[in-house]
Amino acid sequence: MVTKFVNNALPFARVAGAKYGLNxxxxxxxxxxxxxxGQSKLAKTANNYFGIIATxxxxxxxxxxxxxxxxxxTFRKYTNAQNSFLDFARLIRNNYQGVAAASTIxxxxxxxxxxxxxxxxxxxxxxxxxxxxxxxxxxxxxxxxGLVSDDTYFTLLPLIFLGFYAYRRQIV
Numbered sequence: 001m002v003t004k005f006v007n008n009a010l011p012f013a014r015v016a017g018a019k020y021g022l023n024x025x026x027x028x029x030x031x032x033x034x035x036x037x038g039q040s041k042l043a044k045t046a047n048n049y050f051g052i053i054a055t056x057x058x059x060x061x062x063x064x065x066x067x068x069x070x071x072x073x074t075f076r077k078y079t080n081a082q083n084s085f086l087d088f089a090r091l092i093r094n095n096y097q098g099v100a101a102a103s104t105i106x107x108x109x110x111x112x113x114x115x116x117x118x119x120x121x122x123x124x125x126x127x128x129x130x131x132x133x134x135x136x137x138x139x140x141x142x143x144x145x146g147l148v149s150d151d152t153y154f155t156l157l158p159l160i161f162l163g164f165y166a167y168r169r170q171i172v
Contacts, residue, residue, distance in 0.1 A: 029109075048084055113133075
């Protein structure tokens with residue numbers, strides 16, 4: 001599952017990272033954590049790999065379509081996965097300077113977890129988010145260098161259940 005996700009999503013992360021000056025592996029780690037390695041309903045039905053909530057303001061990547069979750073929250077629905085990655089990178093570059101400036105995955109994860117991007121009011125847990133990003137990054141970097149098999153995914157299952165399915169706002 002990890003290898004398949006990396007193979008499918010890394011090209012999107014590279015394009016978004018190059019356009020907005022962000023590390024594509026950091027982008028990929030967020031997508032992996034937020035979407036449960038691309039398996040969430042929101043990723044599958046709305047091409048939303050980052051749990052980005054719909055707002056009034058459309059942009060070059062999101063044209064206003066949305067999908068309502070069982071939690072009552074409304075999320076952006078993208079025409080394709082690439083637009084989801086580009087919109088996330090745009091959002092980080094334009095609104096979260098500390099996150100965009102991070103030079104290590106640990107700093108990136110800390111900055112993300114302490115930013116307004118994470119909403120404890122929606123059930124997010126900052127510490128689990130930070131740990132989850134670092135773990136996803138580790139699995140991604142090992143997978144992309146061929147050092148780990150897909151079986152490594154199962155070492156992350158408890159964290160996914162704890163840090164994603166139990167509290168993520170994007171469960172639809």
